[in-house]
Amino acid sequence: MKKKPKILIVGSGIVGASIALSCLNLGADVVVVEKDKLGGAASSKSFGWINASFAESPAYFDLRNAAVDAFRNLKTELNLSQSVSWQGTLWWEDSGQELKNQFNNLLDRGYAAKLLNNNEIKNLEPNLKDVPEAAIFTPLEGAAEADRVALAMLRRLTDEGGKVISGCIVEGLKFKEDCLSSVQTNIGEMSCDMVALATGAAAENGLFGCDWKLPMQNKKGLIVQTSPVQDLINHILMTDDVHFKQNMDGTLTAGEIFSGDLEENIVALDLASDVLTRISRKLDFSTNLIPTNIKIGTRPVPIDGFPVVGNIEGYKGVFIAVMHSGVTLAPLIGQLLASEMLKNSKSPLLGSFRPSRFVN
Secondary structure, eight states: OOOOOEEEEEOOSHHHHHHHHHHHHTTOEEEEEESSSTTOTTGGGOOOEEOOSOOSSHHHHHHHHHHHHHHHHGGGTSOOTTTEEOOOEEEOSSOHHHHHHHHHHHHHTTOOOEEEEHHHHHHHOTTBSSOOSEEEEETTOEEEOHHHHHHHHHHHHHHTTOEEEESOOEEEEEEETTEEEEEEETTEEEEOSEEEEOOGGGGGGOBBTBOOOOOBOOEEEEEEEEOOOSSOOSSEEEOSSOEEEEOTTSOEEEEOOSOSSOOTTOOHHHHHHHHHHHHHHHBOOOSOOOEEEEEEEEEOOBTTSSOEEEEOTTSBTEEEEEOTTHHHHHHHHHHHHHHHHHHOOOOGGGTTOOGGGOOO
């Protein structure tokens, strides 16, 4: 009987969990190790928008577009009815010519999008008081509570015989005859044939035994979650000064518009209050929005803004998968990287996003 390849996944967020489950599905013996809480650091502090609306290159658009489809297909494997919804997006972060340019860009790429006027927006969102003159409607987009998706994947993994270990810190990699042989951790050495590093923002720290580090420009962002409110909005709303969505349980998840990094001395409580005030100004409703969870997370962003996926050259058996937006990309990246690791099948979708573009 042929021995199963033994694969260690470092990181239990949505990217690591997806790689792990995909490797298990291809017949590997899989162990996931996580230094903090299961479900991942970035995944638990993510807005969770699933989209391909914004991609800085054609190759990145193709990857994201395929990823949205892969995420939709997850429902055949996992019950995500309480953590993923496909309500579509209304977007008006910009207005005037900039909004039209974004709409035309989506059309040129063949993306499902419609330019709506004021009345059409009102029809879709009757509780919206501050209605813009125009917005882009992208009906095939969705939203996920990423840590809950990751935990669902990990549950399936363990149900099928995989292992998950929390409180486990990976300290270094060991090689034998130029091939990975084991991973050194705070709880001892673990032998394996391959390792996949899905460590998010921590990827910039590198590992002992592997003289390669990923240059990062990690960015902090604030996410606020509220107590449940009844049927307030129908879509993901990406507005000119706040983005927010309603989850399956009635809670709202909100954050600032994607403006980059947070200021150094930001007071999270004050910013959260401001974010909820912005939402209240946009909606016609009488209920107070009560914050129940205020989180400042670190978005893992490689230095050039694009995903980094594949084998680290010179280190046979060592793979990496680090990116923003991990939520959109995770299910597809898991499938593609697992196929590469176990079947040596390299997808052209990943051709532009290899670790080899960074030479230390």
